[in-house]
Amino acid sequence: MRDAFIRALTELAAVDERIVLVTGDLGFGVLQDFAARFPNRYINAGVAEQNMTAIACGMALEGFQVYTYSIGNFPTLRCLEQIRNDVCYHDADVKIVSVGGGFSYGQLGMSHFATEDLAIMRALPNMIVVAPSDPWEAAELTRQVSARRGPTYLRLDKSAAGLPETSVTLGQSRKVRDGDDVCLIATGGIVEEAVRAADLLAENGISAAVHAVATVKPLDPALVAAAGAARAVVVVEEHTIIGGLGGAIAEACMSAGVAPKRFLRIGLDDIYPTVVGDQRYLRKVYELDAPAIARRTRELLGA
Template sequence: MTQLAKERSDVCLLSGDIGNRMFDHYKEVAPTRFLNCGIAEANMMSMAAGMALSGLRPVVYTITPFTTTRCLEQIRTGIAYHEAPVVIVGTGSGLSYAELGATHHSLEDLAILRSIPNLQVCAPTDSLELEAQLREAISEGKPTYIRIGKKGEPDLLTDHASLGIGKAHFLKKGGKVLLLGIGPILSEALQARTMLEKQDIQLAVASMGSIKPVDNEFLQQCVAEGYSHWISLEEHHRTGGLGSTLLEWFSEQQINTIKLTRMGVVDHFVHKLGAQEYVRESEGIDATSIVNLVQSL
C-alpha cells in the first residue's frame, strides 16, 4: 500500500481501528489519504463507496467479519450495485483468530460475497499473490474482495509475473488425486504431500487464488490431465465456498467422471478455543487430515 500510494495519487486507505502502527510508513507517504474510521465499519464502507465514485481508489482494511458481514448492505448496495472501484481486504480470515471465538471467525464470507453481482472474490495463497491481485484490482477499477491470513504465512508461489485475479497455478503435480486449495491453508496441503511422499503416494496440489472469477481454462486443463479424484481445501465452511464453486462448475460443464471431496469446516459454529493449528486439526482441515483422506482414496 505504501508503494501504491507513492505511485498513484488516488490511492486511499481506510482502516477499521486496527493495526494503526503498521501503517506508519504509509502515513509518512500519504498522511491525508489515511482514515481511521473506528468501529463504524458500515459507515467506513459507505465512505469508501463515495470516495470511489468521486474518482479515488480506496482500500478498506479490517478484521474479516467486520469488513464483510457487519456491513453487507453497504457492500451490496453502495459498492457492488454502483460498480464502485473499492478493494475490500479482510485480514485474519478463516480461523486465524481461533483463540477469540466465533465472533472473530470468518467461515461464511466467500459464500455470501460471491453471490453478489459485480464483486470479484479472491483468497490469495501468499503475499506475492496478494500484491498481484491488489495491483490488478486497483488498476482495473473493479469492486473486489480479498481475504487474507493474519501474519507470517510462508510465500508458496514463485512465479510472481503470472499471478493475478482469476489465475490458478499448480504447486506440485503428480498422482491421480488433485487437491485444489484457496488461501494460506495450502501450506497444510504441501505438508501433507511431503508426508505422503514418504509412503510413495503422490498428491498434486494447486492454488485457485480466486473463486470469482474462476480459472476455467486451468480447470479444463486439470480435467484433460486425467486426475480421477479432486479434493477442495478451504478454511471456510464446506457450504458456498470453493467446494461449492467446483461442484457448480462440474454441473455447468456436464462433467460426471470426476469425484470431488470437499474439505472444510462442517456447518456449525466452532466453539473450541485455541491456536489456529489446534482448531484446524479439530475441524479436520490440517495436514494429517489430508493425509488420512488421500490414503482412504
C-alpha cells in the same frame, strides 16, 4: 501477508493520488506509516464498518480508488448491506481487505473467524474474490487488483504456504505440484497443508497434484479440466464447505458437463466452531491439517 499488502499499497499510493485507505479503529496501529505519509488519503472511521464502507463508496464514485481494511469479519459481514447496495450495485472501485482469513484470529473466538466470507462475497454481482497463499502473492495481486477497476475482496491470511516466488496472474490458478492420482485444490494460506498432505500421500505411493487458487471468483476454467482428468478431487479451504471454493468448483464442473470420479470438500461442516486456539491448533481440531487431509484422501481413494 498483511505487511506485504501494506507495502504494496504504499508503493501504489506514491504514484497514484487516487488511492485512499479507509479503516476501522483497529487498523490504525499497523497503518501508521501510511497515515503519516499520506495524511489526506487516510481516514480512520472508528469502530463503524457500515460508515467506513459508505464513505469508501462515496469517494469511489467521485473518482478515487478506495481500500477498506479491518480484521476478519468486520469489513465484510458487519457491513454486508453497504457492500451489496452501495459498492457492488454501483460497481464502485472499492477494494475490501480482510486481514485474518479463516482461523487467523483463532484465540478471539468465532466472532473473529472468517469462515463464511468467501461464500458470501462471491455471491455478490461485480465482486472479484482473491485469497493469496503467500506474502509475495498478496503483494503482487494487490498491484493487479489496483490495475482493475471495480469491487474486489482481498482475503489476507496470517499463515503462509511458503511456496517459491514465481509469477501469479489474477484469475488464474497455479499448479504447484504434479501428480496423477488425485488433484488437491486449495486457496489461501492453507495451501501449505495441501502441499504437506501431498508429501504424506507420496509416502503411501499416491501421487497428488496441488493447485493453488488465489482467485476464487472468477474461477479459472483450467480447474475444471484438472478435476475431470483426476481419479479424485479434494478441495481444501479454511472456510465452511458450503458455498466456498469447493462449491464453486462443483458448480463449474456440473455446468461444463464434467463429473469428477470422486469429489471431496475438506473444510468446516455446517457448524459454528466452538473451540478457541491458534490457527494451527484449530486446523488440527477441525481436521483441516495435512495428516487429516492425507487420511481423508486415502479413504476417498480406498487406499
